Structure formats: C-alpha cells, structure tokens
Amino acid sequence: MTPDPAQLSTDACTLSDGRTLSYATGGDPDGVPVVVHHGTPGSRLFGALLSEPAAEVGVRILVPDRPGYGRSSPPPAEWTWNDWPADLGALLDAESVDRAGALGFSGGGPFALAAASDDRVARVGLVSSVVPPAENALATLASVPFALRAVFRISDVVASISGPSAVVSQYTDRSVSDPVAEAVAADFHEALDRGTRAVERENRAFASGSLNADSVGVPVRAWHGTSDENTPLSPVRSLVQEMDGTLEALDADHLGTLLDRRRAALEWVLGSD
Template sequence: MKFITKQDATTGEEIQLSYTDFSAGRPVVLIHGWPLSKEMWEYQVDDLVSAGLRVIAYDRRGFGHSAKPWQGYDYDSLTEDLRDILEQLDLRDAVLVGFSMGGGEAVRYLSRYGSERVSKLVLVSAVPPFLAKTSENSEGVDQGVFEEIMVSLKEDRIGFLDDFGKKFFGVSLMNHPVSAPLLDYYRMLASVASPRATQQCALAFAQTDFRADVQAIRVPTLIIHGDADQTVPINASSDRTAAMIPGSQYLVYEDAPHGLFYTHKEKLNQDLISFITSA
C-alpha cells in the first residue's frame, strides 16, 4: 500500500490518499463505490493484471486507509483527489473505471479536466446522470429514500450497513449469491469509513446533477448495469446515461444486483478486458 500527499484546495489541509499500483502496461484506475474501499476490487485486480494492464486502485478520502477530514465530500473535491492521483503518478492513456458513486468522479473528471490523460471510460452500476427526483428530473429516485438512509446512518450506522449489504448483493430468502462471511467482510470494509464521510458522500451521490458532465464525454465509453439493481435503479441511471453518450456500449446484466463486481465477476472481468484492450 502506498500514499500520495496533497493539499486540499479549499481548506489547505494536508490529505493522504491510500492506493495500490500493480504491474505495468496501460493504466486502469479503479474508483470504488459507497460505502466500501479499494478492497472491493479484489476479484478484478488479478484478471486485469494477467491481461497485461497496470492496475491502480485508491481509497476515496474518508474511506479505507485514506485520510478522513471533516470537509471535502462534494464531487468537485473528490474529483480533485482523482486528478491528483493521475498527475502524481503521471498516468496517461488511462482507463477510468467508476463503480456506483465512483462513476460520478469519473464523469466529473472528464468534464472538468478533459481527456489528456484518459482515453476510455467504464461506468459500472453508476449513479449518473442524476439520482434525485425533482420537479424537472421526474425519472429520479424519490427524496424520501435518501432521507431514510440519512436517518438510519445517524441512528445505527453498522446496523444500516448490515441491511444495506444484503440489498447491495441481492440477498433474499431464496437467493444467496454471497456467503455470510463475505457479507461480514464487506460490512467491515464499510464500517472503516468515517461516519461523517459516509453521510456526506451519501448526500453527494444523491443530490449531484451530472447531466452536463455526461453530455460532455467524448471518449469511448462502456456502461454496465444489472437490471435487478435495487440500490441504483437502472431506469434512473444507466438507461439514461447510455442515451446521453453517443456511441457508448451498453451492457445490461440480466438478474444482476448492484454488487455485480462479485456476483458476476467473471463476466464483468471479461467485458472490462475486452473493452480496455480493444483498439
């Protein structure tokens, strides 16, 4: 595990971001989802490295082993962290792979900083273009859903994470796509995040409007989403994003939940490698 050190553009506070960097070749930057950490990519790293790719994964501020400041959980600040990762590691011809909340950083990066360092984009179960239902965003998710999340996080964060994990992976009375020990492990990863970061990032991914960012994308883009996703509903997210990015590839995984990086890992890895290594 390694760290980059940066100065927060707003507060001036020194921030350390934890990352891993494996192998050589075309760089692939893995951006994790909420409320996990870079360890969520465990089942992708080996296959990507074996395909001849350099794989970089980092912990978003407030999560995993990265610094946990009080402020800076808006998407502009989070995207500045992504920019600093790319610049300090001097990554070029990179592929950004954003899962769930991480899709927001990926599209905001391309909108704000352009494609000098980034040549391809992958969005997996991602939150863009705009999750919250408003008077002019009727396809979004009802605000009451996010209000309930905030109440639960403040009342019993670990209990919320336990319930959330089951929904995240599509666990039900008749369906057990992940083992109980693995569910416990993912709950542990999520519990390491600071309570403040967990709450503030939930507000960020729920309320941030990425429509202008998505419309500005000009690099080859692969969009992957499960049609059984109960966490980020496909009709409010990737269905719309795919229609907004001309020429994008859109793969819908049948019966896949939000956490398809584990439940459909073999298919996901094949699709990632095929897209990343194609001309």
C-alpha cells in the same frame, strides 16, 4: 476467480492541501493503468474483486480510498465528485501515469465520469452505476443525515456479528463463493473504519446533485442488471444515450452484474474491444 486482498499493495500520496489519499494497486504490475472507483460505501479493498481478472487481461488497477474512506483523509466541507479530478490528478502524478482508463462501480460511477475531465483519462466504464439525482431508499434517508449514519453504523455492527453473508445480501440475491463474500465484507468494513460521514456525504450528493453529460468527452460504456434493486436501470440508459455511449443490460442484480462482467469491463476500458 478467487479474490485475495494479498494481491493488493497499499500506498498513499499527499495532496496539495496536506490531505492523504490512500490507494491500492493490483493486477498486472506492467499493465495498462485503470483507476477503479469503489462503491458507496467502499474502499481500496474493492480491488480484491478485480485484481485477478486485471492480471489476466494486462491491466494494472489503481483503487483509491475516496476522501473519508479507509485510510484517506476526510475532504473539505461540501466536497463532491466535481472536486475529485484534482485529487485523482495527484495520484496519477505519484504513479507517473500518462494515460489511464476509469471504471466506476455503483456509487463510484459519478466519480469515474468526473475523472474524465482529466485529459489523461481515455475511457470510462460504469458497472451498476448510481445516476444522480438518485431516487432510492438511501437518497431519501440522505435528507435526515443522522438517520443515514445510524443505518450504516448498525449495518457495520450487524455484519461484524453475522459474518460476510450479511454484507453480501445487501447487494445480491445469488450465492457467492466464500472468498468473494469475504472480499465484499472486508471492503464494507474498511470503508466505515473512519466512521459514516463519507457515506452520508456521498448519498446526500447523489440525492441532490446531477451529472453533466456534455462534460464527458471520452467513450463511455455501461453494464447494468435488469434485476438491480440498488440502482435502477432507466436513468443509466438515459445517461448513456445522452453521452452517445453504449449499454449492456443483462439479467443480473447489483453485485451480480460486477461478478459477471468484471473481466469484460476491464478489457473494454483497456481499449481491447
């Protein structure tokens, strides 16, 4: 599968408070809609990694820039994933979507689960998902916001100089194709185009927030790597058990899990299992 940002189209909708929510579309234009939630940091360009398999299985992906990333406006103060369903509802209205699946990668996981509070969301898939309250290096840094912002500013500069491999190495130890590396890097740089406030806000929420398993009343399935050093497996296993969902643990790392299971995840969210 060869990621190609040209397979994506970018659009935007205006939210009730005047903010702009930008999003990409890709895959099968006549397919079943699936809202894809990018990582932290991330952007609508994450869709380049999924557009080809989506087209193959009959899925039309909708990939929003979450508030403050890419071309989307920053949100109000203290905005969290619990506020996401209202923004998502405006996107679904703009695209005349009556029923959709939701897929979340890494930091997009909590937002994909929150999306289930919209009764138009039928299933939720989680790939390499963060589970708040998160316990990792970024969660620790979130207690010192300026330090976290500095880390990502420096990472953005270093990656711009060193090339896509500097971004990819943050997420996987495996060798990936040049198109995959370029797509991952493009997503990373686009995410930080408006600065680092969004990634700081989300990591702070991941460190201090929690998920209410009882609030998710739709089928949930997770794919997670046993070698994932970015987001640990154990909290995902516990969360999925609470939700009476299913978990596939595989011998892969953070990005590797996505690359190995992206088609399978889209097929399950589509409802073709």
